[in-house]
Amino acid sequence: MTETQVQPTQRTTAGTAARWIILFSVTTGTFMANVDATAVVVALPMMAKEFGVDIDSLQWVLSAYLLTITAVVPFLGKLSDAIGGKRILSIGLLTFIVASLAVGLAPALPVMIAFRVLQGIGAGMFMATITPLALATFPVGQRGRILGIIGSTVAAGTLLGPALGGVLTGAFGWRSIFLINVPVGLIGAIGVMALVPKDSKKGARTPRLDVPGFTLFIMFSSSLLLGLGFAPRLGWSHVVVLGLLGTAVVTCGLFVLRELKTAVPLINLRHFRRRVYGWGTLAAFLSYVLLLFPAFLFPLYMHEVLGLSIGLTGLMLTCQAVAMLLVSPLSGWWSDRVGSRRPALVALSVMIATFVGASFLRESSPTWLVAALLALIGASVGLFSSPNSSAVMGDLGQDQAGVANGTIATLRNLGRAIGVTLTVLLYQLFAGSPATAGISPGHFLAGFQGVLLVGAGLAAVAFLAVLLMYGRRGRTTKEM
Template sequence: MSSPANKWPTFLIVATGVFMSTLDSSMVNIALPFIMQEFHSSLSDTQWVVMIYLLTITASLLFWGHLSDRLGRSRIYTAGLLIFGLGSLACAYAPALSFLIFARFCQALGGAMMMAAGPAIIKETFPREQLGRGLGLIGMAVSLGLMSGPSLGGFLLGLASWRVLFFITVPLGLIFAFLAIRILPGPAKHYTGPLDWLGSLAWAAALVLFCLTLTHASSANWSATRLLLTGTAGAAALCCFVAVESRLPHPLLSLQLFRNRHFSLAITSAVLSFMVLFAVILLIPFHLDRVLGLPPSKIGMVMLAIPSSILLVSPLAGWLSDSVGARFISTLGLSVSTLGVLLLTTIEATTTPLVIAGHLLLLGLGQALFLSPNSASVLSHVEADTAGAAAALLATARNLGMLLGIAQAALLFSLFFRGETNGLDLRDFRPEHTASFLTALHATLLGAALSGLLGITASWLRGNATPRTPPAVRPPGQRF
């Protein structure tokens, strides 16, 4: 453990890095219409600016947690800051969409390294009696990054090009990397066992192949045979991952957790919840830009309705969960979110931004009621020695839901829009295509609502199992 005098400087370094990595997962969404316009790219191609970031984090988060146990968490975290800062610089100067996507991949590697090692560094630095406070403040940094993204992104886009969104994190990443080298505790190693390389590669391959299948399903450049082969290869990689993890004494992911019915259904509902949320976050900015013609600053203000309601209601949701039970509150939250999405399927070209913000507010309210009780439910229904694995899997489920939500929404929207316009892409949008846009938007949001209904079912079927002894939660980077 580092010196007590370094406790708060260490917290500041970790909180800043975690804030930047989550900020970039929410801020860039609002810039997609402008990135598409500059590079004249299709929606299926442009979505990879967001998807590659989430895909890389989802695929590598567990791996970096394991590697940090072997090489030292401070080393992994500091390297993550440097990679993130340099990746941001590359994004800002991207001359083409393909380069921007590659730069986002590099940026996400750094973000995943920080997410995996950061909470574990807090655990090493803070005394046991203050650990809950330290991790809670890190959780606030995560929430602040996710919540401030839409409004900050809209404000900056109103002042300059989308490239400024990446410039702002460059000096922060490099400055705090220097501070991390000077301040963070030494590179203590906590585990020297074998690294699960095969499991890591199989998990990453499965995610990449499935995402390629989803994103190119609406593309005329991919044949049915190619899609079938890619999807089959993804399924084979997933089966390989399960086979490897079930045989290792210290796996990347403990499959034993899924024998707990309550845990499995709570994780499933978490994935579906974020699928609903990010389908809306992907598409509504396009409606506000293309159909309503709002400037970026106003788009950011409308989208701010979601994080604002989450911020305001989350404390109440935790209290209600303790009083009434996580099953009821979580299911109620997903029901409210799904209602918000269904209301969004009724918006037209004449619907005011205020009405849309009201529907988004309802969606955010539902998410607030769901997220905190569901997370507490997951961690309270596992044994103490698997709490770290459960926390890591919960973070992975969150990112997986974001990833699948964007992929599903882009696929459905592209299919319906092209069907309505005889093969045109969203980049070819003209005012006369407004009716076709709305038809595609409504159909896609109905698909998101279906995900919400599945989440409601999973949440309710978890039952009211008695929680186990409250676990001493270990961060994702700690060995489990």
């Protein structure tokens, strides 16, 4: 099967320089949004001291943000297809800027969490729109390259978050993590408003939105993530946890029934019957879950077992992000030439081998080896994301670009949220304790090794999904 091209209905006629400025403008927001998803973790102890609350209460500073993005992105992807991406993106950037300022100035934890929800709504607006707008700016033949840059921006924000958060918190206090969004966001907003072409009035129409489906999806994702979030502290048998997870099961079933019956589904579940789209989104979801395994564990390993300082730990973490930033555009170029299958399979092979190799790290492991393993993990993520996204987006076509991108963004945030919870649960299972500080290196390494080996297994499942994605015959030309 030949590659299905994404054909935008309204391409820009901007020159080369203007195209790259537009790409920078539209990706500014998503970089900030992904930084804010992880940078806050390093600042939680300082927030706890200032607000006079415990760490368990502060988990919702992160959870409320990811939960909101997960819930709203499918709805906003549908809305952007109906009324235009520039409108949604511009409103999202301004909402994110205002909310970031409010979070940075919040006088109390409840106020902060409320504005984190608003910040998540703004982030969801540009996460649902940047890919279709970027693809409409560049020629079709550069699709893989542009998706590679977008993928590297998303993952770099996630991976650089802890390092940037540590630097900013140490130098200016935790509020600077959010206040820095204001000037950076304004630069992106000005670029979008000045350079991105206006939405076509001819294509604008009154959107038919699946409000019942949207409501059920919010109930499902909220109860699922809240249940998983409360479980480590309250226990799996607690009535609150059982009630939340039971609600998640029921609302998930009702959501599936609703989406299969309605003429205007929020997430068209029938698309998952398509081999490329269905298996491709499963592989993508697993990759997002796996992205948080090393992001959560390696800082603890370096600080608690190797005894590295916070500054050096942050510097080491940049190896992963730099490798991904370098490889992602190259993977886009490679997929444009040979198709998506080969780069994705090579990437997952590297990921499996690296996770297994990292499970053998010990107290005496040299720092250069840790840096090399982090770089290989980053390179595997960068090599996988753009070819897989190119195949998934191309399988539906440009008229469904917003929906496809919204689904991918939803899976990304849901996967990251589940990735954090799964890491904690697996670590506790293998280490025999939820503690990471003050325990023997042997117990920590037992949890560390167990999580990474499970991660290798999940990467192998993603590898199988990619094989099924293209059928029995291996294609070396431009597949999907």
